[in-house]
Amino acid sequence: MENKKVLLSIDDLKVQFHVRGRVLTAIRGVSLDIYENESIAIVGESGSGKSVFTKTFAGMLDSNGFIGNGNIIFNDEELSDTVVKKDSNSEKEIQHMTQKLNEYSKLEFGAATYRQMLELEAEKKAKEVVSAEEKAAEEEELKELRHKKTECFNEKQLYDPKKEKDKIKACETKEKEYDALIKAKEKEFAGRDKARKDALAKDHAYLEAYNKKMAELKAKHEQEIKAEISKETMERNEILAKEIFLSVGRFSYSKRRKCINNLEKQFKKAMQMGVDLNDENQRNQVFDPVTFRVRYLDENEERYHGTCILNLAKIQDGKDWSQIRGKKIATVFQDPMTSLNPIITIGKQITSIIIKHQGCTESEARRKAIDLMYKVGIPHPEQRFDDYPFQYSGGMRQRIVIAIALSCQPKILICDEPTTALDVTIQAQILQLLKDLQKELGFTIVFITHDLGVVANIADRVAVLYGGQIVEVGEVEEVFYDPRHPYTWALLSSLPQLAQRNTTLYSITGTPPSLYNDIVGDAFAPRNPYCLKIDTLKEPPMFKVTDTHYAKTWLLDPRAPKIEKPEAIDNIHEKLIKAFNI
DSSP states (O other): OTTSOEEEEEEEEEEEEEETTEEEEEEEEEEEEEETTOEEEEEOOTTSSHHHHHHHHTTOOOTTEEEEEEEEEEOOHHHHEEEEEOOHHHHHHHHHHHHHHHHHHGGGGGHHHHHHHHHHHHHHHHHHSOOHHHHHHHHHHHHHHHHHHHHHHHHHTTSOTTTOHHHHHHHHHHHHHHHHHHHHHHHHHHHHHHHHHHHHHHOHHHHHHHHHHHHHHHHHHHHHTTSOOOHHHHHHHHHHHHHHHHHHTTSOHHHHHHHHHHHHHHHHHHHHHTOOTTSHHHHHHHHTTTSOOEEEEEEOSSEEEEEEOOBGGGOOOHHHHHTTBTTTEEEEOSOHHHHSOTTSOHHHHHHHHHHHHHOOOHHHHHHHHHHHHHHTTOSSHHHHTTOOGGGSOHHHHHHHHHHHHHTTOOSEEEEESTTTTSOHHHHHHHHHHHHHHHHHHOOEEEEEESOHHHHHHHOSEEEEEETTEEEEEEEHHHHHHSOOSHHHHHHHHTOGGGOOTTOOOOOOOSOOOOTTSOOOSOTTGGGOTTOOGGGGTSOOOOEESSSSOEEOOGGGSTTSOOOOOOGGGTTHHHHHHHHHOO
16 A cells, blocks of 8 residues: 555544433544545444444534544645735735734743743642542542432332332432432532642641742743744744634635634744644644644745645534535445435436536536436436436435435545445445446545445455454455454354354354443453453554554464464355355
C-alpha cells in the first residue's frame, strides 16, 4: 500500500453515546488508513461498532453521539484548496487581527509564570474539595444504592396487588430504606466538602503563604509581559491573521464575526499558556474548537490562497458537512425500500441530488440521471425514469440507491450491508455491479458486512472489529488464509459453507462485552477458548505479522505459548475457493 495515496486517515478514534444517563463507548481507540481506489471490508458481529465507525466519518452520528477523542483526516485536494477574495475590507480586517495578536503575544513572555500561578491555584482548590478518586467512589456508591432501589421498584410491579400484598409491602419498605440511605449518604458526602473548606479557612499559615506566593508571581508576570515582541513574532502573527481569515471566509458575515472573536480568544489563551504556535500540530489544535484550520500558502492582488487540514472529527458547522456528505462521501444502506421515498418518482429522487450538489439545470440533471440508471443496469431507463419505487424489484431498487450515491461522483462509497435484504442471485449481481463501477469511476469502497463470503469476493483488505476496536487488519488473502486473532478464527470457523457432513456447526460462545463499562484486558477474553492470564489483565498491543497484516492478540507475543489455529480452518484455501467461487 506504500504506492497508494491515503484518502482517509483515522487516528485513535473514540466515539461515545449518551444513553439513559450513562455514557456508552461504541468505538475505542480505532486507527486505520483507507487508501484511494481500494475496497476495504469492515467485519464483525452485530454490535461490534461497524456502522457507528463509518457513520462517524460520513457525519451521520445520531444526536446523542459524539466524538470523544481522535482525528479523521480527509485528504481531498478539491475541498482542501481555499480561496478568499482580497479587498480593502479584508485587508483592514486582517490588519486589525494582526494588531490584536501582537498585543496578545506579549503574554508569551510570562507563560511559565502564568502556569505556576495556575498550579498554585489548583493546589489550593484541591485542598478545598475531596479528591477525584474519592468523588468517583462516592458516585459509584450512590449509583449502586439507586440501582438497588430501582430493582425493588421493578420487583414490586411483578406481584398481584390482590393476592401478594405482603410482598408488595416488603418491597415498599425496602424502597424507603434505600431512599433514606441515599439521602443520608448525599448529606454525608456534602458534609465532607464543607469540612474541607472550613479546615482550609482555619489554616491561616497556609493561606498566608499562598497569598504571599501568588502576589509574588502576579508581580513577576506583570513585569514579564511588558517586553516588546520581535519582528519574527510580528511576521508570524500576520500569517496567523491571514489563516484566521481564510478559515472563516466561507461563512456569512455574522457567523464569520463570531468565529473570528472565538479564534482570537483561543489564540490569547494559547499565548498565555505558552503554546508553540510554530508547531503545525499545536497550531491546528488552537483552531480545532472553533473550525478547521486553513494553512496560508500565498496571495495576489485578487485573493488569499490556502489549503485546509480537513479533520472530519472536528467539524463544527453543519454546512461543512453538506459539502462532504453525499458529494465526497456517500452511503448505500441495507434496505433499499427505506432509502427511497415511496411517493416520489425514481427520476426525481436522482435529479434532486444532482441539482443540489452540481448546480446544473433540470434537463442536464435528467440526462445525467438516465446515464446513471443505464450504468447501474436499469433496463430502458428513459421509460422507467418516471416510475415509483414500488414498481421496481428489490434488486432494482438497490441499483437506484447505488445510482443516487454515485450521482455526485464521491471519493468514498460506504456500503452498509447493501446485499443483506436481497436474495443470493441478486447479491452476486450487486457485488459485480459495485466492482465494475469502481473500475470505471475510481472510488474507494468501504464495505460493512458480517458475511465473509461477500468479503472474499469484493475486498482488497479486511479490518475485523470486536468490542469497538480493530483486532485484526490485513489484505484479504492474509486475513482469510493466515488469520492470527482468535476472534477471526472463530468468525471463519462459524462459516456454514466450511462445515463437514455429519458435524456440528460451530458457534461462538457467550456475548459481546457491554460497552457501558471500561473493559480490562482483551475484550474477547471471556469468549476466547485460547485465553491467557494476561488477556484478563492487560490490553494487547497491535502486533505486526507482515508489512500489511496486524493483529491485536497476546498470542503473537514471543513469550506466549504456541497455539495452532482450529482444525476447521486449517488448509482453508481450497474450502474457500469451492465455497465462494473466488
